[in-house]
Amino acid sequence: MINVFILILSYGIGTISPAYLLVKLLTGKDIRQHGSGNAGTTNVMRLLGVKAAVFVLFLDLFKGVVAVWLGRNIGGEALASMAGLAAVAGHNWPVTMKFKGGKGVATTMGVGLMINPFFSWICIGLSVIIIVLTRYVSLASITAVPIWTILLWATGETNEHIYLGLALSFLVLYQHKTNIMRIFRGTENRFSIKEKINKEERSK
Numbered sequence: 025m026i027n028v029f030i031l032i033l034s035y036g037i038g039t040i041s042p043a044y045l046l047v048k049l050l051t052g053k054d055i056r057q058h059g060s061g062n063a064g065t066t067n068v069m070r071l072l073g074v075k076a077a078v079f080v081l082f083l084d085l086f087k088g089v090v091a092v093w094l095g096r097n098i099g100g101e102a103l104a105s106m107a108g109l110a111a112v113a114g115h116n117w118p119v120t121m122k123f124k125g126g127k128g129v130a131t132t133m134g135v136g137l138m139i140n141p142f143f144s145w146i147c148i149g150l151s152v153i154i155i156v157l158t159r160y161v162s163l164a165s166i167t168a169v170p171i172w173t174i175l176l177w178a179t180g181e182t183n184e185h186i187y188l189g190l191a192l193s194f195l196v197l198y199q200h201k202t203n204i205m206r207i208f209r210g211t212e213n214r215f216s217i218k219e220k221i222n223k224e225e226r227s228k
Contacts, residue, residue, distance in 0.1 A: 030098050034091035034107040038114020041125060042083035043068045046076060056124060060213070064126035066161050081130050087111050088134025096138075105188035108135035112195060127199040129165045132192050136172055139185055143175040159214035162203035169196045 043063045047055040050072065059067040065084065069077035088111050095107030115131045117123040136144040150171065151164035173189030197204070206212035 027099050027103055030094055030103060030107055031110045034094060034110040035114040037087050037091055038111035038116075038131060039118035039120045039125070040087065041115070041118060041121060042080045043126060044121065046080060047071060050076075056121075062126055063121070063124075065130050084115065084126070084130035085134035085137070087115065088131040088136075089138055092135055092138035101182060102184045105139070105184045108139065109188060109191050111135065112192065116195065116199060127165070128195060129169075132169060132196060135188075135192070136169075139188065140172075140176060140181065143172050146175070147172045160207065160212055162200050162212060163207060166197055166200050166204060169193050 041063050043065065044055050047053055047058075047068065055063050055067055055071065059070040061067070065077050065081040068080045088108055091107040091111035092104045095104035112128040112131045112135065114125075116125050116128045118125040133144065133148065136147070147168040151168045154164040154167060155161055169189075170193045173186065173193050176186050176189050203212055
Protein backbone atom coordinates (compact mmCIF):
# COMPACT_ATOMS: atom_id res chain seq x y z
CA MET A 25 0.00 0.00 0.00
CA ILE A 26 2.87 2.34 0.81
CA ASN A 27 4.32 1.70 -2.65
CA VAL A 28 1.08 2.81 -4.30
CA PHE A 29 1.09 5.94 -2.14
CA ILE A 30 4.67 6.74 -3.23
CA LEU A 31 3.72 6.38 -6.89
CA ILE A 32 0.68 8.63 -6.48
CA LEU A 33 2.77 11.16 -4.55
CA SER A 34 5.47 11.09 -7.24
CA TYR A 35 2.87 11.69 -9.93
CA GLY A 36 1.51 14.57 -7.84
CA ILE A 37 4.98 16.08 -7.52
CA GLY A 38 5.34 15.82 -11.28
CA THR A 39 2.10 17.72 -11.88
CA ILE A 40 3.49 20.87 -10.25
CA SER A 41 4.45 23.10 -13.21
CA PRO A 42 6.96 25.85 -12.40
CA ALA A 43 6.79 27.00 -16.04
CA TYR A 44 3.04 27.51 -15.96
CA LEU A 45 3.05 29.10 -12.50
CA LEU A 46 5.94 31.49 -13.20
CA VAL A 47 4.58 32.76 -16.52
CA LYS A 48 1.10 33.10 -15.00
CA LEU A 49 2.51 35.03 -12.03
CA LEU A 50 4.68 37.40 -14.09
CA THR A 51 2.48 37.93 -17.12
CA GLY A 52 -1.00 36.66 -16.30
CA LYS A 53 -0.72 34.49 -19.42
CA ASP A 54 -1.02 30.74 -19.95
CA ILE A 55 2.36 29.57 -21.27
CA ARG A 56 0.58 26.86 -23.27
CA GLN A 57 -0.98 29.55 -25.44
CA HIS A 58 2.35 31.18 -26.37
CA GLY A 59 5.56 30.22 -28.11
CA SER A 60 5.70 26.48 -28.72
CA GLY A 61 2.69 25.90 -26.49
CA ASN A 62 4.80 23.72 -24.21
CA ALA A 63 4.93 24.22 -20.44
CA GLY A 64 8.67 23.68 -20.19
CA THR A 65 12.11 25.23 -19.91
CA THR A 66 12.70 26.07 -23.57
CA ASN A 67 9.40 27.88 -23.91
CA VAL A 68 10.04 29.81 -20.68
CA MET A 69 13.36 30.93 -22.16
CA ARG A 70 11.58 32.15 -25.27
CA LEU A 71 9.02 34.05 -23.23
CA LEU A 72 10.84 35.25 -20.10
CA GLY A 73 14.55 34.86 -20.77
CA VAL A 74 17.50 32.87 -19.49
CA LYS A 75 17.23 33.46 -15.74
CA ALA A 76 13.61 32.36 -15.58
CA ALA A 77 14.37 29.33 -17.74
CA VAL A 78 17.25 28.20 -15.53
CA PHE A 79 15.03 28.58 -12.46
CA VAL A 80 12.33 26.44 -14.08
CA LEU A 81 14.89 23.90 -15.29
CA PHE A 82 16.18 23.24 -11.80
CA LEU A 83 12.71 23.03 -10.28
CA ASP A 84 11.56 20.54 -12.94
CA LEU A 85 14.77 18.56 -12.52
CA PHE A 86 14.27 18.53 -8.75
CA LYS A 87 10.89 16.84 -9.20
CA GLY A 88 12.62 13.81 -10.68
CA VAL A 89 15.27 13.83 -7.97
CA VAL A 90 12.68 13.88 -5.17
CA ALA A 91 10.57 11.12 -6.72
CA VAL A 92 13.50 8.74 -7.14
CA TRP A 93 14.79 9.55 -3.65
CA LEU A 94 11.40 8.77 -2.13
CA GLY A 95 11.06 5.50 -4.02
CA ARG A 96 14.60 4.39 -3.23
CA ASN A 97 14.28 5.05 0.48
CA ILE A 98 10.91 3.32 0.77
CA GLY A 99 11.17 0.37 -1.59
CA GLY A 100 14.59 0.15 -3.25
CA GLU A 101 15.57 0.50 -6.89
CA ALA A 102 12.41 -0.98 -8.40
CA LEU A 103 10.18 1.54 -6.65
CA ALA A 104 12.73 4.30 -7.32
CA SER A 105 12.48 3.61 -11.05
CA MET A 106 8.67 3.51 -11.02
CA ALA A 107 8.47 6.67 -8.92
CA GLY A 108 10.78 8.51 -11.33
CA LEU A 109 8.62 7.40 -14.24
CA ALA A 110 5.48 8.52 -12.37
CA ALA A 111 6.98 11.99 -11.86
CA VAL A 112 7.72 12.32 -15.58
CA ALA A 113 4.18 11.17 -16.39
CA GLY A 114 2.83 13.77 -13.97
CA HIS A 115 4.85 16.49 -15.67
CA ASN A 116 3.71 15.42 -19.13
CA TRP A 117 0.05 14.80 -18.30
CA PRO A 118 -0.86 16.74 -15.13
CA VAL A 119 -4.42 16.21 -13.98
CA THR A 120 -4.26 19.74 -12.54
CA MET A 121 -3.77 21.20 -16.05
CA LYS A 122 -6.25 19.03 -17.96
CA PHE A 123 -3.42 16.62 -18.86
CA LYS A 124 -1.56 19.18 -20.96
CA GLY A 125 1.88 19.74 -19.47
CA GLY A 126 5.44 19.74 -20.72
CA LYS A 127 7.59 17.19 -22.51
CA GLY A 128 9.33 15.87 -19.43
CA VAL A 129 12.95 16.40 -20.44
CA ALA A 130 14.14 18.26 -17.33
CA THR A 131 12.30 15.90 -14.98
CA THR A 132 13.76 12.96 -16.91
CA MET A 133 17.17 14.56 -16.40
CA GLY A 134 16.59 14.63 -12.65
CA VAL A 135 15.58 10.97 -12.67
CA GLY A 136 18.64 10.08 -14.72
CA LEU A 137 21.01 11.91 -12.40
CA MET A 138 19.66 9.91 -9.47
CA ILE A 139 19.77 6.57 -11.27
CA ASN A 140 23.17 6.89 -12.96
CA PRO A 141 24.81 10.31 -12.66
CA PHE A 142 27.92 9.41 -14.66
CA PHE A 143 26.02 8.43 -17.80
CA SER A 144 23.63 11.32 -17.26
CA TRP A 145 26.43 13.87 -17.30
CA ILE A 146 27.82 12.29 -20.48
CA CYS A 147 24.41 12.68 -22.13
CA ILE A 148 23.99 16.23 -20.83
CA GLY A 149 27.36 17.11 -22.36
CA LEU A 150 26.30 15.48 -25.63
CA SER A 151 23.06 17.48 -25.56
CA VAL A 152 24.96 20.74 -25.17
CA ILE A 153 27.15 19.87 -28.16
CA ILE A 154 24.10 19.01 -30.30
CA ILE A 155 22.35 22.26 -29.36
CA VAL A 156 25.45 24.34 -30.09
CA LEU A 157 26.02 22.66 -33.46
CA THR A 158 22.42 22.42 -34.68
CA ARG A 159 20.41 24.75 -32.40
CA TYR A 160 17.78 21.99 -32.19
CA VAL A 161 16.83 21.46 -28.54
CA SER A 162 14.42 18.71 -29.54
CA LEU A 163 17.18 16.78 -31.34
CA ALA A 164 19.31 16.89 -28.20
CA SER A 165 16.41 15.55 -26.13
CA ILE A 166 15.47 12.68 -28.42
CA THR A 167 19.12 11.68 -28.74
CA ALA A 168 20.29 11.88 -25.14
CA VAL A 169 17.68 9.71 -23.41
CA PRO A 170 17.98 6.70 -25.76
CA ILE A 171 21.78 6.91 -25.59
CA TRP A 172 21.54 6.97 -21.77
CA THR A 173 19.46 3.79 -21.99
CA ILE A 174 21.92 2.12 -24.36
CA LEU A 175 24.76 2.91 -21.97
CA LEU A 176 22.82 1.34 -19.11
CA TRP A 177 22.22 -1.81 -21.16
CA ALA A 178 25.79 -2.01 -22.50
CA THR A 179 27.33 -1.83 -19.03
CA GLY A 180 25.05 -4.43 -17.44
CA GLU A 181 22.89 -2.16 -15.28
CA THR A 182 19.99 -3.71 -13.37
CA ASN A 183 16.83 -4.64 -15.25
CA GLU A 184 14.86 -2.04 -13.27
CA HIS A 185 17.09 0.72 -14.60
CA ILE A 186 17.12 -0.60 -18.16
CA TYR A 187 13.32 -0.89 -18.23
CA LEU A 188 13.11 2.64 -16.85
CA GLY A 189 15.42 3.85 -19.60
CA LEU A 190 13.28 2.17 -22.25
CA ALA A 191 10.12 3.73 -20.83
CA LEU A 192 11.70 7.19 -20.62
CA SER A 193 13.03 6.85 -24.18
CA PHE A 194 9.56 5.97 -25.42
CA LEU A 195 8.03 8.93 -23.60
CA VAL A 196 10.57 11.45 -24.87
CA LEU A 197 10.19 10.21 -28.45
CA TYR A 198 6.40 10.22 -28.18
CA GLN A 199 6.33 13.72 -26.71
CA HIS A 200 8.59 14.99 -29.49
CA LYS A 201 6.88 13.21 -32.39
CA THR A 202 5.87 16.48 -34.07
CA ASN A 203 9.38 17.86 -33.56
CA ILE A 204 10.83 14.74 -35.20
CA MET A 205 8.59 15.23 -38.23
CA ARG A 206 9.63 18.89 -38.47
CA ILE A 207 13.31 17.95 -38.24
CA PHE A 208 12.92 15.58 -41.18
CA ARG A 209 11.05 18.27 -43.12
CA GLY A 210 13.61 20.93 -42.22
CA THR A 211 10.98 23.13 -40.59
CA GLU A 212 11.86 22.64 -36.91
CA ASN A 213 12.38 25.87 -34.98
CA ARG A 214 15.99 26.52 -34.09
CA PHE A 215 16.83 27.55 -30.56
CA SER A 216 17.08 31.28 -29.90
CA ILE A 217 16.68 33.46 -26.84
CA LYS A 218 13.80 35.81 -27.52
CA GLU A 219 11.17 37.49 -25.45
CA LYS A 220 7.90 36.72 -27.23
CA ILE A 221 5.56 38.29 -24.68
CA ASN A 222 6.03 42.04 -24.93
CA LYS A 223 5.66 44.58 -22.18
CA GLU A 224 2.26 45.68 -23.39
CA GLU A 225 0.94 42.13 -23.11
CA ARG A 226 2.41 41.78 -19.63
CA SER A 227 0.67 44.90 -18.40
CA LYS A 228 -2.77 43.64 -19.41
